[in-house]
Amino acid sequence: MNLASLTIGKIRDLLTRKQVSAQELLGAHLQHIEERDKDVRAFLSLCPERALEQAQGIDARLAAGEPLPPLGGVPVAVKDVILTRGVRTTCASKILENYVAPYDATAVTRLESAGACILGKTNCDEFAMGSSTENSAYVATRNPHDLTRVPGGSSGGSAAAVAASFSTAALGSDTGGSIRQPAAFCGVVGLIGTYGRVSRFGLVAFASSLDHIGPLGRSVRDVARVLQVIAGRDPMDSTSANVPVPDYEAALDESVRGMKVGMPEEYFAGLSPEIGGNIQKGVRLLEQLGCTIVPINLPHTEYAIACYYIIATAEASSNLARYDGVRYGFRSSRYADLRDMYEKTRDGGFGAEVKRRIMLGTYVLSSGYYDAYYLKAQKVRNLIMRDFQEAFDEVDVIVTPTSPIPAFRIGERVDDPLQMYLADIYTVTADLAGIPGISVPCGNTPGHPALPVGMQLLAKHFDEARLLQVAHAFERAGGFQTN
Amino acid sequence: MSLTEQDVRYVAELAHLELTPEEIRKFLPQLDSILQYMQKLNALDTSQVEPMAQVTYPAAENPSLRSDQTQKGFAQDEALRNAPESGDGCFKVPRVIEKE
Numbered sequence: 001m002n003l004a005s006l007t008i009g010k011i012r013d014l015l016t017r018k019q020v021s022a023q024e025l026l027g028a029h030l031q032h033i034e035e036r037d038k039d040v041r042a043f044l045s046l047c048p049e050r051a052l053e054q055a056q057g058i059d060a061r062l063a064a065g066e067p068l069p070p071l072g073g074v075p076v077a078v079k080d081v082i083l084t085r086g087v088r089t090t091c092a093s094k095i096l097e098n099y100v101a102p103y104d105a106t107a108v109t110r111l112e113s114a115g116a117c118i119l120g121k122t123n124c125d126e127f128a129m130g131s132s133t134e135n136s137a138y139v140a141t142r143n144p145h146d147l148t149r150v151p152g153g154s155s156g157g158s159a160a161a162v163a164a165s166f167s168t169a170a171l172g173s174d175t176g177g178s179i180r181q182p183a184a185f186c187g188v189v190g191l192i193g194t195y196g197r198v199s200r201f202g203l204v205a206f207a208s209s210l211d212h213i214g215p216l217g218r219s220v221r222d223v224a225r226v227l228q229v230i231a232g233r234d235p236m237d238s239t240s241a242n243v244p245v246p247d248y249e250a251a252l253d254e255s256v257r258g259m260k261v262g263m264p265e266e267y268f269a270g271l272s273p274e275i276g277g278n279i280q281k282g283v284r285l286l287e288q289l290g291c292t293i294v295p296i297n298l299p300h301t302e303y304a305i306a307c308y309y310i311i312a313t314a315e316a317s318s319n320l321a322r323y324d325g326v327r328y329g330f331r332s333s334r335y336a337d338l339r340d341m342y343e344k345t346r347d348g349g350f351g352a353e354v355k356r357r358i359m360l361g362t363y364v365l366s367s368g369y370y371d372a373y374y375l376k377a378q379k380v381r382n383l384i385m386r387d388f389q390e391a392f393d394e395v396d397v398i399v400t401p402t403s404p405i406p407a408f409r410i411g412e413r414v415d416d417p418l419q420m421y422l423a424d425i426y427t428v429t430a431d432l433a434g435i436p437g438i439s440v441p442c443g444n445t446p447g448h449p450a451l452p453v454g455m456q457l458l459a460k461h462f463d464e465a466r467l468l469q470v471a472h473a474f475e476r477a478g479g480f481q482t483n
Numbered sequence: 484m485s486l487t488e489q490d491v492r493y494v495a496e497l498a499h500l501e502l503t504p505e506e507i508r509k510f511l512p513q514l515d516s517i518l519q520y521m522q523k524l525n526a527l528d529t530s531q532v533e534p535m536a537q538v539t540y541p542a543a544e545n546p547s548l549r550s551d552q553t554q555k556g557f558a559q560d561e562a563l564r565n566a567p568e569s570g571d572g573c574f575k576v577p578r579v580i581e582k583e
Binding site for chain 2: 208243303305306329337344346347358360362373375385462
């Protein structure tokens, strides 16, 4: 039996029947990482001692006849923009190359309280800015399905870690699609909850009105189980919502018969055959499951990328002002005075994409341009949210492709930032509207090598349970995962 | 192209970034094309639309306020541990006040 590719349910089964110990399970994962991650490069750092301590604790509890906590012994990887106390947290940036987090993110605390073993920190685009993980200051992560291709991004290391069976689940962050798009590229499941569903305390801020922490896993049920643990109000994050967390697993097996699934015309126009064919099949599968497919319109979709990149870069330019070489991180070694120290530190510490976004954000917030760009984008954001609100008056969930393209070759798109931005078209809207979304595997492209295609489902605010229910029914009926 | 090299230098200065001449040459056409693209929002009439800063939900009154009790914070040495340069319990920066 391959211990490295089990679902949470199977891990629980093996642990409670004492067929395997948490330490053996951890050892199998660490060995697999040791052997294979030199090719994939999903991790920036590992924390085996910390994971071992947790595994020993789980084994001791089981030996004492205590019940297994919800994620007991489950190996989890954490994106390197999420703080882990005593472990290097770099955001894949040179400017934080030696930063050791002084506290844990709430999501990490909750995972460990639920028994999970944190294996290490995964690679990503620098400060989560990118769609391919090529913007990491350290290394390009490779797609486990084809090592010449990107894993997507920005949570590319987390998606690759799950796809390569380095970890059972992973935490990512999603500001414009950074969990769902790499999940689609790597053939795994990735979810963002409603804005405020999961605490962001300890998530290094990129664009605060859009940032989410969310889970990636090999099955919808696993993702539901991780979400269950990390969701809910956190006094340390004033934007975390004071809304009760339902039992996500309870509704998973309920029938989706009669569910109304909206199919937005704007998300299907001009789709390439390799993606479109799979998504169309996916829609037919939902229909076979008893869902009613309802054609809908989200008329402001074409403005979403412009709107998103104005707001995200504006917030980023403000959030990243803190990296000045004073309190933490890299400081340039040669400078004339304080101002010069700031400028040389920031020029030497940030990579090209981060600088580009700081420049864009500073521009759209600058005197004379604020109203034309930033204020305008905030208004358009409202229109995009209204589109969804009106749609959800009619339908229960919305189905779309996750990405207009499958995983592309490393280096293929780095020189054209606008083209890279445009590929985020199907994912940025959920972040702008604050609604939950999930990407589930939906077949493979016909070519060779066959590349995973992801289907996205969206639901209204705080309706994650319905999202998971439809995604689970879809996954089972499609044979994309068995658990 | 409507963005100039001078604009790029000005914005870099606002952002405390010292860009090299090569960076400025590389960024200029990229920033210009992205900003041009962003102008497509002007096609929309938003005169009757309220700006939206973030998603908010109906919630209990003052949902984010906690009781006013002291809580454990960072010790000084913990807060200084990641500083590139520190001393006497402070973050150290290049001199900003001239000596008499």
